[in-house]
Amino acid sequence: MSILQYFEEKKSGTLPEIYREMNQSQMEERIREIKQILGDKLFIPGHHYQKDEVIQFADATGDSLQLAQLCAANGKAEHIVFCGVHFMAETADILTDDGQYVYLPDMRAGCSMADMADIYQTDRAWDALTELFDLTIVPLTYVNSTAAIKAFVGRNGGATVTSSNAHAMVEWAFTQKERILFLPDQHLGRNTAFDLGIPLEQMAVWDPIQNRLEYEGSLEDVKVILWKGHCSVHENFTVQNIIHVREEYPDMRVIVHPECTREVVELSDDNGSTKYIIDAIENAEPGSQWAIGTEMNLVNRLIQNHPDKKIISLNPSMCPCLTMNRIDLPHLLWSLESIVAGEPVNRITVDKDTADAAIAALDRMLARA
Structure with missing residues (x-):
């Protein structure tokens, strides 16, 4: 590849071919350097939920908000290369100082759930x-x-929630409004x-595609x-x-994670956040048996880390999160080398107005943490 081709690919946001030609040991050695x-x-x-090939280089592992808070607490770091998905890197940029820069190794690493609520749909829904x-x-x-949705919530007196504190935040919300x-x-x-x-009878569903409320009753x-x-x-975890x-x-x-359907959660023995699941397995008795309903990279890591327990995925046909798996060694190395070269790629920035409103949410x- 010529130098001209390299910089043309870099400019376009496409992973330069040179990184596809390197083997794993070459990339790992360069990342360590x-x-x-x-x-x-x-x-x-x-x-x-990241791949093992990437997690081995992480300075900290955790869930999305925990990692963003660690970024904010790390005043020494000028460059934060977030191995996750887009909304996580946005939250890190919102919480960090102006002198800190956040990058996402692959801009295609999004989140299908986050993408199911854009700000235009949300404004339209709020009006209705x-x-x-x-x-x-x-x-x-x-x-x-997305940061835009967090900002919307912040401007309208609401708050963010995690799977760990959702109960407390829903209770708080009902002290604010009906x-x-x-x-x-x-x-x-x-x-x-x-x-x-x-009761389920008091829960309605807003369909942002049809722009209507799904509910039967008063x-x-x-x-x-x-x-x-x-x-x-x-x-994709099912009752079956x-x-x-x-x-x-039988033993x-x-x-499962509470992002599973109501029917699956109801039939499970326990449910909780990613951290809750990890802690439950770590604290379980040797010889205990577990079927885990969450992302496959994490389940496989728990299997490797706890050979004294029998652990399987609740759905053996489950694939890892496809968007999380966009982050791989070639993209991580590209991101790091671009920083060293003084021409960083894939920087994530959230404008001040959006960031300020999102911080309110x-x-x-966090005031109730």
Whole structure:
């Protein structure tokens, strides 16, 4: 490849061919060299769902908000190469200082759930819902959402939630208004509200594609309005998967993420956030048996880390999260070498107005942490 071709590809945002020609050991060696060169000026957060080939170079692993908070707390790092997906890098940029720069190794690493609620659909929905319910609604958004959605929620008196604190945040929301709008994951919203004693009959669904409310009954009875979005990974765990596990492994406990459907959560032995699942497995008795309903990279890592327990995926046909898997060694190395060269690629920036409004939503949550 000529130098001209290299910079043309770099300019276009396409991974230069040179990185496709390198073998794994060459890339790993170069990444180690760059980490030494940049030292404390570099911070690489890695989400739990990342590939092992990438996680080995992470300075910290965790869920999306935890990693963003670690980025904000790391005042020494000038360059943050976020191994996750786009909304996570946005949150890191929102919470870090102006002198810190956030990069996403591959801009194609998005989140299908976050993409199911864009700001235009949300503004349109808010107009329709406030016409139906007046000013009786407070919006909540899962942190798995775009900066624009977080900002919308912040401007309208709402807050962000995580799968760990969703119960506390929904309880808080009901001290603010009579109803909540929960974006963008209907399953986390439904499971959380149900756990808090709200019957399914008092939950409506907003369809952003059809731009209409799905509900049968009196509107006065509606307490929760669920955005019609979902995680493409967790929605693929089924009731039949649980039935199969019960038949094949009668002593096996089933633990799932609350992004799974209501039916799956109801039939499971336990459910909780990614951290909750990791802690449950780590604290489980040797010899215990587990079927886990969450992303396959994490399940495989738990299997490797806990050989004293029998662990399987609740759905053995499950694939890893496709967008998370966009981040690989070639893209990570490209991102790091571009920083060393003084021509960084794929920087993530959130404008000040959006960031300020999003911080309001995040702060309302963190105040109750």
